[in-house]
Amino acid sequence: MTDRIAEHYTPEGDLAATIAAQLTRAGRDLSRLTTADLAAVDEFHVRGRAATLEIARWLEAGPGDLVLDIGSGLGGPARTLAETRGCRVVGVDLSPAYCAAATTLSSWVGLGERVSFRPGDATALPFGDGEFDAAMTLHVGMNIAAKPLMYGEARRVLKPGGRFTVYDVLQGEGGAVHFPVPWAGEPSISHLATPDEMESLLAQAGFEILHRHDSSNESLGWFEAMATRTSTAPPPATLQAVLGDAFPAMIRNQIANLRERRIRTVGYLCRA
Numbered sequence: 382m383t384d385r386i387a388e389h390y391t392p393e394g395d396l397a398a399t400i401a402a403q404l405t406r407a408g409r410d411l412s413r414l415t416t417a418d419l420a421a422v423d424e425f426h427v428r429g430r431a432a433t434l435e436i437a438r439w440l441e442a443g444p445g446d447l448v449l450d451i452g453s454g455l456g457g458p459a460r461t462l463a464e465t466r467g468c469r470v471v472g473v474d475l476s477p478a479y480c481a482a483a484t485t486l487s488s489w490v491g492l493g494e495r496v497s498f499r500p501g502d503a504t505a506l507p508f509g510d511g512e513f514d515a516a517m518t519l520h521v522g523m524n525i526a527a528k529p530l531m532y533g534e535a536r537r538v539l540k541p542g543g544r545f546t547v548y549d550v551l552q553g554e555g556g557a558v559h560f561p562v563p564w565a566g567e568p569s570i571s572h573l574a575t576p577d578e579m580e581s582l583l584a585q586a587g588f589e590i591l592h593r594h595d596s597s598n599e600s601l602g603w604f605e606a607m608a609t610r611t612s613t614a615p616p617p618a619t620l621q622a623v624l625g626d627a628f629p630a631m632i633r634n635q636i637a638n639l640r641e642r643r644i645r646t647v648g649y650l651c652r653a
């Protein structure tokens with residue numbers, strides 16, 4: 382199963398080189414990039430950087446804290462958190478290619494000392510008990526069938542009382558999801574929990590839910606704005622570099638999935 386998920390997230394060629402070429406073609410100087418310049422390509426979740434900034438506020442991490450990002454992708458959330466809160470962030474992701482690209486992108490924006498990335502599986506984290514002050518996971522659980530293992534592992538590596546944020550796409554009441562979507566080309570690697578299931582999973586893993594935010598309406602507006610921008614003034618590097626030619630169809634399907642309430646986007650702030 383993880384092979385097919387890794388395949389879905391395996392880019393063609395050298396991802397950092399592709400992104401660098403797109404930015405350079407658009408006249409950007411790679412030595413003067415900011416994390417915001419990369420947000421259209423490295424914040425790989427619905428509502429992009431705005432959602433990460435919301436999570437950064439919830440986690441209340443600060444200088445001296447070590448935060449784990451589970452399923453860190455190209456590292457956008459890890460860099461945004463490290464930059465805005467002054468903490469250190471370790472990312473772990475199934476895709477070695479994403480970890481390599483994340484490391485390169487961090488060096489472009491001068492955050493290589495405060496963020497690091499290593500390959501690993503969310504259901505068997507390569508860390509000891511209680512190593513992290515806080516943890517987050519953005520848009521990862523929807524690829525993972527073994528959710529009790531995933532959230533159990535998150536709880537294990539957190540210090541008692543540590544904050545944990547889950548921001549995920551959940552199954553809505555409107556019926557089966559239209560594919561392809563950014564996390565899956567077809568249903569066999571998509572494992573969406575319902576909101577009720579997510580609450581039980583977090584409680585069973587030993588988390589207390591402090592706050593929840595259903596951002597589905599904002600998500601619909603975000604995708605509609607993205608669809609307009611894509612046809613008028615697209616940013617120089619977008620997630621199309623990562624997801625390929627199916628990207629426009631994925632955006633159309635996400636708009637339909639949200640309008641028809643087939644999916645919800647929900648964030649949870651928890652305490653271990």
Ligand SMILES: C[S@@+](CC[C@H](N)C(=O)[O-])C[C@H]1O[C@@H](n2cnc3c(N)ncnc32)[C@H](O)[C@@H]1O
Pocket residue numbers: 383386387390423424425426451452453454455456457458473474475476479501502503504518519520521524525563564
């Ligand atoms: C939609 S991307 C989100 C990336 C990142 N969290 C972000 O928001 O920018 C999903 C990520 O989850 C990773 N992933 C999927 N299953 C995983 C697993 N079992 N363990 C670790 N990472 C996983 C994928 O490789 C991919 O990078």
